[in-house]
Amino acid sequence: MTTDTPTTPAVRVRDLRRVFGDRAVLDDLELDIARGEFVALLGASGSGKTTLLRILGALDGADGGEVLVPEARTIVFQEPRLVPSKKVLANVTVALPRSRSAHGLRALAEVGLERHADAWPATLSGGEAQRVALARALVREPELLLLDEPFAALDALTRLKMQDLVGELCRIHRPAVLLVTHDVDEAVRLADRVAVLRDGRLITDETVTVDRPRDPGNPAFAALRRRLLGDLGVAAPPQPVPAPVEPTPGRTEVGVI
Ligand SMILES: Nc1ncnc2c1ncn2[C@@H]1O[C@H](COP(=O)(O)OP(=O)(O)OP(=O)(O)O)[C@@H](O)[C@H]1O
């Protein structure tokens, strides 16, 4: 029997196996996520990332192994999946116990959309709709937040803003997080740990030690990016050598994300 103590991980996966046809997409996969820990999962297309996420979210079953996840868990997908016939606030509180429905407005405020509470989903931009999906996930106070490429459909600037928002909200609410992404920089910017899924298991599972706020220009950031791209079978592009800049007297240049 497992006793649930503060040191028990939020997620514990052992020997996980998922087979489609004659292919074991997940093959003896092992993963722990501590409470409040943010793990980013990278892997080539078709490597099994969504399959793993769906199993952790109980949307799919396993063919073998052990999966322990908290009861309170929510998933945000690449598309916001809002109900078009419900207004924004009703989308956030959909299927929420009545005792918690008052929290919907607060969740919308956290993602900066309280003024859109009475709007229809069709009137929202892609980034706004995804923020509603995030509010809908967070209002349930999940102990495990599963994010499947939640920023992939957004333009580059909106994506950076969403990354900051998710990072900040996760620091406030402290769910355990599994973020699936194809974006190595996004993974290194946000995560406490990064993992790479290949051939059914995690071939990399590494704590990110780069100082926050994480600057892609930081040599430790660049070195980790190179290693991860190598694990993904992609050669890292050569880093441009910056031209020397004369410092402005009285000012200090700092890294900006
Ligand atoms: N229900 C299913 N039936 C049969 N094959 C499936 C099923 N679900 C997934 N697969 C196969 O399992 C493999 C892994 O799929 P999965 O969606 O997990 O990949 P992924 O890593 O999320 O890829 P992407 O980065 O493109 O989203 C793929 O080859 C896919 O075709």
Ligand SMILES: [Mg+2]
């Ligand atoms: Mg996927």
